[in-house]
Amino acid sequence: MSLMGAIAMGSKTLDAMQQALSVTGQNIANANTEGYSRQVVNLSATDPLAVDSIYRTVSAGMVGTGVEVTSIERVRDTFIDARVSDEKSSLGYWERMEDITHQIELIYNEPSDSSLSALMDKFWSSLEDLSNNPESTAVRSTVLQNAQALTNMVNGMYAQLQALGGSAGTGADNAIDQELATDVESLNGWAKEIAAVNVAIKNAEATGDNPNDLYDRRDLLVGKINELVDVNVTNNDPDEYRVTVGGMVLVQGLHSFELTYDQDALDGKNYVYWEGKEKLQLSGGEMTALFETRDETLPFHLDALNEFAVSFTEAFNEIHQYGFGLDGKTGRDFFAPLATQDEGIYQLTGNPLDMPPTNTYVMQADVALDGGSATTAVVNYENDPIGAGKLQLNGYTVAYNCATDSLNAIVARINDQECGVIASVDPTGRLQLTATAGADYTITSLDDTGTLLSRLGILAAGAHYDGSSDSEADLANGVALTRPPAADAAMRFAVSEDIRNDLDAIAAAGGTDTNLDGIPEVTLGEGNTDVITALAAFKTNTVMENGTASFADYYNGVVAKLGVDAQVAASKVDSQTTLVENLTALQDSVSGVSLDDEMTNLLKFQRGFEAASRFITIIDSCLDKIINGMG
């Protein structure tokens, strides 16, 4: 190699060392940058030359021509990267879940002295106090206050849960919907950025370069999207970097698509739409957690509060109605009657077309319907038997035979079926059919192959009810119909106006039924406490869940489920966090900048630079000798 060639080699080395130093400097500068992967310089020897010689065609050995930087690459392990983004998505999901369930926990605030269960205890206590002192106005006032505290608490909890996640049709007023709207905006922003970065990358790659920092930026953006929702990235085709979310393409190469957060007209809730057309089914990440809590967890709690309010109001009022206040009057509700919807049937009370003959006004519910009783000379429908047949309630069949079945027996048989409709006999001997919460408080169909339902005044003869409002014409004349309670019963849960206006209206005393119609007409006296004792004992009656749970049991069940949900979410977050930490450490060990490494590299390349400069100086002095020292 000639001397000039040597100088050229020296300068190439200087160049390479400078580049290596810059790359090291770049690594040091970005040691703390999020998503930065360290870049390494790939040095390789340039192709050797065959050297001319006087004596031979080529001289001994091929001579190296120096070093060049073949590429600057970023160090990344795509396998670990994929694992990290999966687990981060899962972590995001569980963190959100923990967050929301914790907020619900705070709303319930159990166990404490000011929670719903504590207020219920206080209410029962004040009812007991009233049973000790039914004449006292002061105690009545305490009962009213405690009742109002209870109803206010239920109203407040319901409102807070709604503010957190709303119910169908309340649009984007609640916290979760607002958060989701913001998230969709973020997704759109990042998608646009990715598209822009893709443009820049394409331009850079066209010249054969490796735009490492642009790659890093793109990966970071995809990582951010991944925390919100699972993404799928395909990078097979160099021109087509594709990001898909929920099955639809978000970014395709240089082009990004837009997501919107709009209301679905069918159920009134908001969902994510792709380009205004397709509803996306998302999985993983924070947004899925938000959707799940909004569509499953919160409705569960809202429904539980509603069921509580409905059952409490109904069951309490049923007993209170037959009680007598200090003013000797009866028939008043303690809790405000539930507001009702416009359609559907919740409860039917039959008005029998022909009450059994006049020696009993109230039908004997424990005597066979087509029979009579020797001891009280009662005759039910003995003179005009009803016979046998099959009932159909909400799709379930119940057989009956009035020759042997009493009304109580038929009622028990219906209730055993657990068909979503509960039967009962009211104090005046009338059959009452009530839909349960499980059946959405609606009776959907009624039919009878015999004549029982028509004789008892529920269905018109030979007709059948199918749940539509036209079909209501098929019900018997004179049947008493109650519509389903309005949604948000828990919001309307309140003490009735009668009681608020007049403390004496709180019915403590029972009454006597002086005309045997099943309803007491006259109070037993202001010292009597039959009704208030029954109301206080109510605490342990099993009136919820088809008669299997008391209020306390039901409420405890809800609280337990909440506690377990929150506990599971919290422990999942803990384990996911540890997992993500470990994976990030692995990722970091591959792509992270170690300042010690970089320090050593700096020294290395600095010495290399110095040595190369030295080389050039020496070659230069050789040249100088030749040029200036010879001839």
Place this chain on the structure above:
Amino acid sequence: MRVTQATAYTTVLSNLQKNLEKADYLNYTISSGSTIRYTSDDPVGACQTIAYGSDISRTEQYLENIADADDWLLATDNAMSAVGDILKRVRTLTVQGSNDTYTAEEREDIASEINELLEELVNDANTQYGGRYLFGGTETVSGSPYTVTRNSEGLVTEVGYNGDSEAINREVDENTTLQINISGTDLFQVTNHVVTAGVGVADQTATLDATVGASQGYLSINGEKVYYDTTADSLDDLVARINATPQTGVTATIDTTAGNARLVLSSDDPEQMTLYDVDRNGNTAFREGLLNDLQIVDGSVALDSGGNYVDNIHANATETKVTAFSLLIKVRDDLLNSDADALGGEDLELLDAAQDQLLKLRAEVGGRQNRLEQKATRLADYKVQMTELLANTSDTDISKAVLELTQLQSVQTAALQAASKIFNLSLMNYMG
């Protein structure tokens, strides 16, 4: 594995954070005394805490009810004791007065003392406790149960009763109630209440419609409903049916002394009977029915606000009803009339009967008080047990928590110190 500074920093921070979280929780348990801050800390424990708390509050309420009931019974007992003293004094005076050595003027003096004792008895009968009348049944605040009518000379002629005979119950345990009151109709009744019908039938085996017309319905005797059908039942049948219903506390018999058969209803114990016909139409102005047709009760007597027909016996019926008040009036009048035979014989017997009745009821009150005491002891024990269970579930073991916190503190200090050492290690410190 290659470790960068970033990894080292992250590890240190995350561990410090975990320690702080634990310390925060321990701090909460110590300062609040409870291990359950949120339901998620211990869902099962939280639910148990709610259930136990509820149980304890209910037991406390029962204990309160028992204390209240006990006070009422005590007041009743005191009043009954005063009544007993009066009856004793009256008996002594009656024995004196029956002695023929007393002159008419002396008997008059005794009579006026008896009148005073009568007024005193009415006062005792109207005793109140906490603003409520003890002996008026459930008519506890609407006016005094006993009212006095006097003649122009200031002598008591009649003592009327405005209360009822209903029970006042208190709930003293789950599904357990105890009657705490004694109504005046029980306490002051000396003899059984006997009512003989004003109308009799010619043949007690013939169907009743021959005498009273055709009707069916129900009689109410002390709240129990008894069915009748005059077209099918004879007087014997009716009597049998009434006696077959034991809860009425009334025995039916037939009195044939007046030449026809009359229905006689008498209470089994000294207490007032409540009789009426059941009118299915809710007619309160005039209740038609068998009891009215047989002239046992007067159907036109209206319901009083307590739903009772205490004084609705028909004018044509024969009623025997001796109360302590009517007895004292009788004794006083016998003294004024110097009827020594009555004084020494019938009056003394009735006075003894009155005292027996009083003693019987005092024993009952004492029995109830005993029962309450036993209940209270058992419930107090139960409450202690429940409180212990509650403590085990959710109370903090302070010494354990403080120990853990101290441990945590030393771990945290060590971690912080190690962190500072790690952060100082770098090649840059040693290079030029």
